[in-house]
């Protein structure tokens with residue numbers, strides 16, 4: 001059934017919004033229509049966490065809680081989900097949720113502007129995990145900025161939750177929430193109020209809609225596209241949301257490939273990929289924040305084609321393939337052939353990326369490094385990725401790729417040629433470093449100067465060599 005009405009669960013009831021504005025952010029809807037002003041606006045671009053809310057989704061009779069940035073999510077994407085706001089955490093009798101109480105007890109708030117966002121990130125952490133160690137805590141709040149309290153009291157508050165796991169009201173109402181969510185999931189959404197929005201339920205509906213609306217923008221996590229509205233102040237007149245297509249949300253593997261459905265959030269990829277490519281996991285852990293990774297996708301990163309997109313050098317050095325479909329055909333394209341020029345790709349109108357295939361190299365050494373001004377929640381100045389097959393000290397195969405070094409993320413062809421079939425030793429390293437100058441002519445911008453970029457690229461190659469030789473990761477600890 002097709003509907004122009006979106007439905008979601010809020011405060012144990014189904015709420016309906018008829019024909020909403022597809023460009024209205026959830027943050028504005030929450031503050032202006034629901035009149036709940038606990039959720040704050042700081043940056044309006046997903047970077048500060050003041051607007052963090054939690055959405056719960058039903059999956060196999062379980063509720064999956066996700067912290068997201070409401071400033072960069074559009075209202076219709078709420079369809080089929082449970083909305084949880086900071087005001088909703090209070091119990092019926094007005095008592096604080098354990099997360100809120102911990103923030104009070106440990107003095108986790110001063111001016112209070114960031115506090116609702118922190119509370120919601122910690123609430124999602126509380127619901128998702130059984131215990132909370134330092135890594136879990138810092139990951140959970142890496143997308144929340146505080147300018148006055150400092151993070152120590154907030155981390156202490158989070159640690160104290162280890163002994164305070166109770167059956168909160170969300171647990172009490174879990175069955176009811178699941179039943180309500182199941183009632184509202186079935187519709188395909190089609191909105192037209194001057195601006196159009198479609199949310200197909202399966203791939204064949206997507207193909208049909210895309211074929212009829214070739215100028216529509218595909219919306220996955222929206223962590224890139226939504227900024228057109230919130231920062232550039234432009235309209236997105238026609239959107240096709242992929243988030244409701246379960247067929248595009250999967251990770252599977254055979255002996256040769258890991259295949260990731262286009263709509264799989266990065267948060268799911270990071271755990272899965274750890275076993276095969278540990279550094280892929282490490283880079284993803286530093287990719288935006290949990291709020292961003294809960295919704296952002298690899299397909300969105302690829303289609304955005306930013307020269308500093310973090311998954312791109314990694315995927316290039318792994319020689320990944322992308323599957324591109326339209327209503328008639330399905331083709332496989334090598335990622336290395338996909339980028340044409342700055343933010344231009346081979347993707348044509350009516351086409352979409354349906355999955356990404358990452359080859360598995362059981363014999364190879366894979367490492368990747370991200371250099372950014374800030375460790376967490378920052379975009380790369382340079383990102384490097386190395387995939388080497390070394391046999392009897394000889395480099396049999398080599399794939400190297402860099403982001404932030406040219407207008408597109410790119411393989412270092414000359415450097416690879418210098419290294420291939422040579423002995424893995426410091427002798428060849430110097431030559432290989434010099435050949436990077438033939439591969440790349442980086443530019444200076446606000447993130448780094450061209451000289452810095454060249455220097456860091458060479459140094460990362462040196463680091464890779466040193467780590468292989470020492471069999472140890474070399475990290476600066478602060």
Ligand SMILES: Cc1cc2nc3c(=O)[nH]c(=O)nc-3n(C[C@H](O)[C@H](O)[C@H](O)COP(=O)(O)OP(=O)(O)OC[C@H]3O[C@@H](n4cnc5c(N)ncnc54)[C@H](O)[C@@H]3O)c2cc1C
Pocket residue numbers: 045046047072217218219220221222223224225226242262263286287288289292295296297298299300301302303304308309310311347351352353354377378379380
């Ligand atoms: C605060 C913040 C931090 C960030 N940090 C990082 C970071 O550390 N590293 C990094 O690389 N990026 C970062 N980003 C950028 C962004 O999160 C990524 O590019 C992300 O992967 C985009 O995925 P998405 O699903 O949100 O894409 P969307 O925003 O939904 O879409 C992006 C583009 O891809 C197209 N598209 C989406 N899905 C498909 C598909 N299946 N087929 C074809 N086209 C498609 C859309 O039409 C659009 O043009 C950050 C963004 C924010 C706001």
Ligand code: FES
Pocket residue numbers: 040041042043044045046047048049050051052069070071072
């Ligand atoms: S307002 Fe800063 S992340 Fe949303």
Ligand code: FES
Pocket residue numbers: 108109110111112113114115145146147148149
């Ligand atoms: S308490 Fe003031 S910004 Fe965090």
